[in-house]
Amino acid sequence: MSxxxxxxxxxxxxxxxxxxxFLRRVTGYVxxxxxxxxxxEEGRTMGLVGESGCGKTTTARVILRAWEPTSGDILFRxxxxxxxxANLEKEELKKVRQDIQMIFQxxxxxxxxxxxxxxxxxxxxxxxxxxRSEYEDRVKELLDVVGxxxxxxxxxxxxxxxxxxxxxxxxxxxALNPSLVVADEPVSALxxxxxxxxxxxxxxxxxxxxxxxxxxxxDLSVIRYxxxxxxxxxxxxxxxxxxxxxxxxxxxxxxxxxxxxxxxxTDPREEWFTNIIEGEITEMTEDSDEKAGCPFxxxxxxxxxxxxxxxxxxxxxxxxxxxxxxxxxxxxSELAEKGLTGVK
Amino acid sequence: xxxxxxxxxxxxxxxxVKFYHDQGVVSAVNGVDFNIGEGQSIGFVGESACGKTVxxxxxxxILPPSGDIINGTINFRDTSGQIKDLAQYDSDSSELRKIRxxxxxxxxxxxxxxxxxxxxxxxxxxxxILLHQDLPQKEVRARVINLLDQxxxxxxxxxxxxxxxxxxxxxxxxxxxxxxxxCEPRILIADEPTTALDVTIQAQVLKLIKDMQQDYGLSxxxxxxxxxxxxxxxxxxxxxxxxxxxxxxxxxxxxxxxKHPYTRDLLGSIPSIKGVxxxxxxxxxxxPDAYHMPPGCSFHPRCRDVxxxxxxSAVPQSVEIEPEHYTSCYKYTDxxxxxxxxxxx
Numbered sequence: 001m002s003x004x005x006x007x008x009x010x011x012x013x014x015x016x017x018x019x020x021x022f023l024r025r026v027t028g029y030v031x032x033x034x035x036x037x038x039x040x041e042e043g044r045t046m047g048l049v050g051e052s053g054c055g056k057t058t059t060a061r062v063i064l065r066a067w068e069p070t071s072g073d074i075l076f077r078x079x080x081x082x083x084x085x086a087n088l089e090k091e092e093l094k095k096v097r098q099d100i101q102m103i104f105q106x107x108x109x110x111x112x113x114x115x116x117x118x119x120x121x122x123x124x125x126x127x128x129x130x131x132r133s134e135y136e137d138r139v140k141e142l143l144d145v146v147g148x149x150x151x152x153x154x155x156x157x158x159x160x161x162x163x164x165x166x167x168x169x170x171x172x173x174x175a176l177n178p179s180l181v182v183a184d185e186p187v188s189a190l191x192x193x194x195x196x197x198x199x200x201x202x203x204x205x206x207x208x209x210x211x212x213x214x215x216x217x218x219d220l221s222v223i224r225y226x227x228x229x230x231x232x233x234x235x236x237x238x239x240x241x242x243x244x245x246x247x248x249x250x251x252x253x254x255x256x257x258x259x260x261x262x263x264x265x266t267d268p269r270e271e272w273f274t275n276i277i278e279g280e281i282t283e284m285t286e287d288s289d290e291k292a293g294c295p296f297x298x299x300x301x302x303x304x305x306x307x308x309x310x311x312x313x314x315x316x317x318x319x320x321x322x323x324x325x326x327x328x329x330x331x332x333s334e335l336a337e338k339g340l341t342g343v344k
Numbered sequence: 345x346x347x348x349x350x351x352x353x354x355x356x357x358x359x360x361v362k363f364y365h366d367q368g369v370v371s372a373v374n375g376v377d378f379n380i381g382e383g384q385s386i387g388f389v390g391e392s393a394c395g396k397t398v399x400x401x402x403x404x405x406i407l408p409p410s411g412d413i414i415n416g417t418i419n420f421r422d423t424s425g426q427i428k429d430l431a432q433y434d435s436d437s438s439e440l441r442k443i444r445x446x447x448x449x450x451x452x453x454x455x456x457x458x459x460x461x462x463x464x465x466x467x468x469x470x471x472x473i474l475l476h477q478d479l480p481q482k483e484v485r486a487r488v489i490n491l492l493d494q495x496x497x498x499x500x501x502x503x504x505x506x507x508x509x510x511x512x513x514x515x516x517x518x519x520x521x522x523x524x525x526x527c528e529p530r531i532l533i534a535d536e537p538t539t540a541l542d543v544t545i546q547a548q549v550l551k552l553i554k555d556m557q558q559d560y561g562l563s564x565x566x567x568x569x570x571x572x573x574x575x576x577x578x579x580x581x582x583x584x585x586x587x588x589x590x591x592x593x594x595x596x597x598x599x600x601x602x603k604h605p606y607t608r609d610l611l612g613s614i615p616s617i618k619g620v621x622x623x624x625x626x627x628x629x630x631x632p633d634a635y636h637m638p639p640g641c642s643f644h645p646r647c648r649d650v651x652x653x654x655x656x657s658a659v660p661q662s663v664e665i666e667p668e669h670y671t672s673c674y675k676y677t678d679x680x681x682x683x684x685x686x687x688x689x
Contacts, residue, residue: 051542161630191391192569193646196613196626203623218542225615225624245619262547263617264572268595272576273554276547280512343618 001039001075001082006180006212007063008039012072012086014055014062032058034236035072037314040180040229042077045206045213047227047244049220049259051281055236056216060182063214064100065093076100078179098128101173105185107165111157117143117168118153124175142171145208147201163194170201174209182214187222199226220263224248232256235281235295238314242325249342252317252327255296257340275341277301294329302331352421353530353563354403354448355379359416359431361395361402370634372398372411374587380531385557385564387578387595389571391610391631395587396567400533403565404444405435422447423530446476449524451553453536455516459508465492465519466504472526491522494559495552514545518552525556532557533565538573550577571614575599580668583607586631586642588659593669603671605649640680641673649673654680 001008013036015029032055040046048056061067063074065085074085078099088096101124104110111120118139125135140150146167157165166186173181183202187195203226205211217223223230223244230247232240232255240253251257261275279299294300297307310330317332318325329335361373373395380386388396401407403418418430420443433440449472452458460468469488473479479487485504492500495518508516517537524532534553538546550573557564566577574581574595581598583591583606591604602608612625629646632638638645644655651674654660658680662672674680 051544161633163630191631192571193391193610193613193627194630196615196624197628199615200623200626220543221615221617224617225620248617248619258544260617262543264547264570264576265617266571266575266599266611266614268575268599270576273547273551276551277544278548280514280545281542 001077004041005039005075006042006077007214008073008075009059009063010037010073010075012036012059012062012074013070014058014067015070031236033062036233036236036238038231038238038241040212040214042179042212043206043210044228045215045226047223047230048214048216048233049218049223049230050233051218051259053281054233056233057184059233060102060184060214060216064097064102064182076180098176099178100180100182101176101178103166103169103173103181103183103186106189107162107169108157108189110169111165113157116154116156120157120168121153121172121175124172128176138175139171142175143168145174145205146171161194162190163197166190166198167201170198170205174205174211177209178211180212180214182216184216185218186215188217188219195222202226220248220259232259237295237312237328239296239329240325240327241314242327243323246323246325247342250325251340251342252325252332252336253296253329254300254302254335254340257342258299258301260342302335304331306330351381352379352419353382354421354565355417355419356399356403357417357419359399359402359418360414361398361407361411362414363408363411365410368635371637372587372634373402375415376584376587376589378582378589378592380563380565382530383557383561383563384580385566385578386580386582387566387568387574388582388584389568389574389610390584391569393586393631393634394584396584397535399584400450400535400565400567403430404448404450404533405430405433405440406444406450407435420447442476445472445529446527447529448531448533449527449529450533450535451517451520451524451537453539455508455513455520455540458520459516461507461509464505464507465511468508469519469523469526472523476527488522488526491525492519495519495522495525495556496548497522513541514549517541517545517549521549521552521556525560528560529562531563531565533567535567536569537566539568539570546573553577571599571611583610586637588642588672589662590643590673591669591671593666593671597666597669603665603669603676604643604673605647605675606643607671609648649675651675 012033014033015031017026018028020027036059050056062069069086076083076085078096083096121139121142122135139153143150148167187198215227227244230244231238234255240256258277264272277299293308294312297303312328314326314328316326357377359373359376363370363372376399390396413431419427420430421427466488470484473484489500489504492504497503497518538549568574578595581595582589585606591607602611609627613627615624627646640656640658641660644650654674660672660674661677661679661681662670663677664670
């Protein structure tokens with residue numbers, strides 16, 4: 001793990017057992033995350049993008065150890081020391097986890113309606129032993145940081161709009177001064193005008209506090225706006241990782257190409273329905289342990305017979321330092337020569 | 345907007361809808377005018393609670409019991425050329441039942457909740473056909489299978505007897521389109537048809553709606569909050585804010601040269617997939633709650649271009665800026681309409 005990296009995930013797997021029958025025998029596994037590796041640099045934003053059911057939220061929850069990983073390493077730097085989150089014991093985990101916080105998708109269900117803002121934002125502080133006399137000022141300060149009136153601490157969540165609630169959620173995530181914030185679809189429940197406010201707030205907070213984001217979203221435009229580096233996920237696997245501008249202008253994986261072309265731009269003069277992929281995301285359940293073929297092959301317009309059988313791994317195409325671009329496609333050299341369509 | 349009054353299938357004028365709740369009265373739609381020509385596609389865009397869905401539900405008269413039409417006409421021209429004011433009928437009258445699902449059909453946002461989980465697809469799709477047309481069972485079945493085939497559901501002969509929960513989200517939305525098309529309606533209202541779907545599936549479903557529109561010669565009334573979707577789906581767009589239309593016009597003109605500050609800021613607040621130089625412009629504040637509508641132009645508390653006191657005292661009148669392109673903002677007119685005074689057309 002290099003000095004610049006704050007988090008490095010290595011071959012992370014999370015399988016959910018499927019149980020059937022009266023005896024709840026395990027009949028198979030849902031491979032929600034199937035060998036994912038990436039790293040996040042300090043003070044930067046890493047985007048994780050993919051369609052629903054691709055395993056992006058599972059990845060986030062496993063990194064936080066909200067769910068136990070099946071295998072793999074989660075290296076995280078805290079106070080100058082590198083820990084492997086995957087096998088930390090309870091006491092140590094609690095200590096390290098102060099530095100990782102989460103922002104949730106739905107600002108309506110993620111705030112307890114029976115708690116005033118003071119208690120909601122102070123909950124992480126209470127968990128780490130802060131006294132009321134100490135945390136009240138901290139909560140006021142946090143509300144100010146996220147652009148809410150500090151006098152609101154006695155109010156309950158129902159008195160706030162969606163955007164304001166998400167600000168409360170952000171204040172709560174920042175309470176313990178974390179170095180890494182995992183934001184799981186933080187703006188997808190908000191209206192566009194409010195979405196812009198929250199995105200700009202997250203951006204400003206990064207500048208002020210130097211916090212690192214792992215930003216999960218399905219909206220590619222949002223990803224392009226907020227992230228520095230992007231990982232594209234499909235059926236539990238990463239199919240492409242690249243700096244954002246590189247990924248959008250010069251995609252190397254057919255799935256990334258079709259994702260980009262599926263997003264309608266607001267310019268009505270532009271052609272849109274040109275490059276629509278067929279089919280839908282397939283089931284992740286597999287009985288065997290063997291990993292065969294590219295998960296995207298059934299929907300891919302470039303797939304050959306070999307794609308269904310070959311072993312696919314994320315490989316570096318361009319290993320040039322900051323411009324490192326990896327993709328998991330066996331036809332990469334042919335496709336790169338042909339050139340896939342990105343954003344013009 | 346259409347060539348002449350005669351081409352219009354639907355002509356809604358000065359529509360006002362209010363909801364009566366225990367907490368107070370909500371003016372959901374305030375003097376909305378719109379019309380749809382034969383084969384035309386129009387779209388309503390706006391943030392949540394701006395009244396776009398209520399406007400469409402009012403046309404079909406499927407408002408919840410707390411909602412009431414206060415004012416306005418909904419003139420629908422039927423196949424014989426006769427014009428009927430749908431606002432005049434009882435919502436459970438036989439006249440309206442003849443129109444619903446038969447002349448005007450609707451696709452809903454949540455394909456999961458819009459289908460009944462205890463009836464097969466065949467049961468649900470055939471319902472409209474059996475209700476509106478006198479066909480033998482056998483032909484109805486063939487028709488339903490044919491519809492499912494048209495909307496791209498594989499193996500329609502077998503899947504026709506499946507339940508909605510046995511389909512994926514995208515397939516369910518396709519089935520919904522088949523159901524809406526069952527009686528070959530003339531107007532298709534699509535209320536956020538792809539909001540619950542992934543981007544790649546969204547593209548497939550919207551393409552299908554466009555294709556079906558051409559095949560059936562349908563008029564499309566699309567409702568969405570997604571400015572990218574509307575840009576590629578409709579000819580004419582209405583921008584709604586808090587129950588009023590603030591701008592309307594041909595899609596290219598409105599999107600490339602927006603006139604109303606709200607339209608401009610809304611377009612400016614979405615990050616583009618092409619990348620953004622610097623920061624995106626957000627609109628200050630948030631949509632006020634429905635019980636406390638700001639007086640005057642409802643956008644003035646969030647507007648960066650407030651012209652003067654009149655912005656907060658009277659609603660600006662809608663003016664034509666370019667042919668067929670209207671906006672209501674004091675930047676373009678001096679004339680306002682006092683609150684609760686009927687719109688002058």
